[in-house]
Amino acid sequence: MSHKIVFLDRETLDANVRKPNFPHDYVEYAQTAPAEIVERLKGATICITNKVPLREATLKELPDLKLIAVAATGTDVIDKAYTTAKGIVVSNIRNYAFNTLPEHVFALLFALRRNLVNYYNSVRQGRWGYANQFCYFDYPIYDIAGSTLGIIGYGALGKEIEKRAVALGMHVIVNDVTDVPSKVDLATLLRESDVVTLNLPLTPETKNMIGAKELASMKKTACIINTARGGIVDEAALADALRNGTIGGAGFDVLTVEPPKNGNILLDPTIPNLIVTPHIAWASKEAMQVLADQLVDNIDAFVAGAPRNIVTA
Template sequence: MKVVFLDAGTLPIPLNFPNNSILYQAFSATEPEQVVERISGATVVITNKVRLNSGQLESSPQLKLVAVAAAGTDNIDLIVASKLGIRVKNAPDYGSDSVAEHVIATLFALRRHIITYAAAATDGRWSGAQQFCWNGPRIRDLGGSVLGVVGRGRIGQATARLAMGLGMKVLYAQAPGSTQRDDELPLDELLSVADAITLHVPLTDLTRGLIGQNALALMKPDAILINTGRGALVDSHALVSALRNQTIGGAAIDVLDVEPPPPDHPLLATDIPNLLCTPHVAWASHRAQARLAATLIQLVLEQHQMS
């Protein structure tokens, strides 16, 4: 059984299969024009971010399973896959804890200005202080603050649990296009009362540009925006403007609308105040990577038994 991983470079932990009848081929990366050739004859295709469209799926009649090395399946033409009898399986819960911890870590970093204070310890500001400590930006506790969660799937709920354990009050937003639950607030209302907003919704026509100029204007002047979902949920130019004008307190961004981003992406500028930008690594704790690898191996072995 031929198994192909189109972008194995996205997962540092290699996949090892104990069955000698599994022919495994791992490509570090795959360009769109290479997909048809590489999946030819494959029973299983593993992909993280490489897209599989209708023509590519139809080109490989032996294909029985697409295993997505991620929580979402938006890079696969699910309608065509279903028509062709191709199963599409993802790994929905491998990184929930890792992303949730990243959210809380960035909250600590921004509300307590960890980076600024660490720099002050070594750049002369502490040594030149008249008192035993150097006082700079206002330090805010997480306990007693309000976290607004937009998207209450596995990651949103995992983040909420950690936040409540720290004494934060958690409020949920009404999901775009859905009926409001009793414990949910309309997004506009949530934006106006939360001390921090964390985004965990999928990218759809309803959520693209969800946080733009109008949404940012509703946030408290010291509120923090965190995006570990999809880059296009946030209008990058509007966020840069809000941070430069100090209409919000800060932002932690782990995902951008283009990845890898061009060097001149607006959110990669080095002079944006109170912006903590990381290169799509919220999911990537070693434990999460190991769980993802184990899930992919199990999906392949299950397909081998079925074949």
């Protein structure tokens, strides 16, 4: 059987994608609008997508589709209830961001705890030249060593973050759905942590799990970092907490809608002590190549009759 493979959003992956090891036709598009999905996937047996959504109404019009190979770990763009019911295999990428995402977490952590952005901006604006001594202390600086890191979500990435935190002399506490070492309840984690990092999927249970009440329970000097999914934290509540000094800072690599073509409350430049990056925590050159190689491995395995990294409803 010759397969037709269609990559709907090739532009999302800056890496070499090798050819699969079986007869096939391959078509790729830099990006695909919702209205173009069905036409581009007609006759396709294998679809590759990163962020192009495949919902029930679309999938019903694609009877030849056998595999959706998601070029990411998160599969919230797929209607998994429908694919599971209809026997369409969904595969995802796992354990590829083991360096890049933890490093991004700590880049944000260091920037926030040492107030690097505020000091950088103040120097550029000429503040240093008016100081009465060799330095100035306009913004508080806190040590990383000896501080407490709260990890919400203790999967592979949570564990990698923990390794780096321990190496830096941090005390680590964890909240997860499973029983794990250093586990505490969410309320305790939020109350005791100097830095909270989110490393869990967006689900109906985790949507807005961190809201105004949870933010108010944190230390006034604490920071929260989200490199997981937008929507886990109530964005309006976070903006208010930062403006009011309820917490000390936040570093976000994700928003509820990406890209934020219609704006987002967290993009207001007047919000203090907030760093927002454009969903690139995963995107080191090395990690993207690991992802691309695993993507094709998933496709090869499916065609060989031994599908791997399967995701179901």
